[in-house]
Amino acid sequence: MWPSSSKPMAQALCSACRRAIPSSSTTVRAQQAMGSHLLRVEGYLLADKMLVAGTPIMSDEFTVGSRDWRLFFRPKGGSLTCLNGMVSASLLARDSSMRDVTAECQVSILDRAGFPAYTASIGPQSFSSSSVAAIDMVGVKELSEAAPRLVDKDGCLNVRCDVTTLEFDE
Numbered sequence: 001m002w003p004s005s006s007k008p009m010a011q012a013l014c015s016a017c018r019r020a021i022p023s024s025s026t027t028v029r030a031q032q033a034m035g036s037h038l039l040r041v042e043g044y045l046l047a048d049k050m051l052v053a054g055t056p057i058m059s060d061e062f063t064v065g066s067r068d069w070r071l072f073f074r075p076k077g078g079s080l081t082c083l084n085g086m087v088s089a090s091l092l093a094r095d096s097s098m099r100d101v102t103a104e105c106q107v108s109i110l111d112r113a114g115f116p117a118y119t120a121s122i123g124p125q126s127f128s129s130s131s132v133a134a135i136d137m138v139g140v141k142e143l144s145e146a147a148p149r150l151v152d153k154d155g156c157l158n159v160r161c162d163v164t165t166l167e168f169d170e
Contacts, residue, residue: 028168033065037161039073044157047075048144054078061094065165067101067127068094073159077140086136087143089120091161093127100126102166109137110158111150118143124166 039059056072072090089107104123108116120135
């Protein structure tokens with residue numbers, strides 16, 4: 001309850017508050033999405049012998065959030081910008097909407113039991129249409145030496161890509 005002497009002041013303040021209310025407003029909502037994709041490289045031991053540095057093994061496109069993604073795995077090393085003797089992975093964002101999305105990614109080379117043997121992370125970072133982010137994972141020689149404990153009974157090397165996105169919907 002306002003004291004009687006301050007009642008006119010309180011009414012004036014409330015009146016000013018009503019005039020300060022905007023005539024329009026915008027609400028945006030943060031949306032998080034999570035998804036995983038498994039890239040299975042059948043006949044990996046043969047591929048390990050035949051691939052040259054910089055040659056990517058590409059996943060199919062997969063969707064997380066409102067964006068399509070593609071994983072590029074280079075077991076003989078190299079990324080889009082350099083050949084450095086490190087196994088690398090690149091994540092490509094594909095979208096025609098031209099809206100940026102913030103994403104983080106974890107790429108794991110799995111052992112034959114399906115557990116991560118080597119893991120590297122990207123982000124969080126902003127991806128626009130056709131943005132690419134690359135990471136080094138492990139030395140090429142180390143991966144080749146570890147292949148017998150990584151390749152599963154079907155002769156596949158399994159690479160898991162976990163993506164988390166954050167977008168704002170209007």
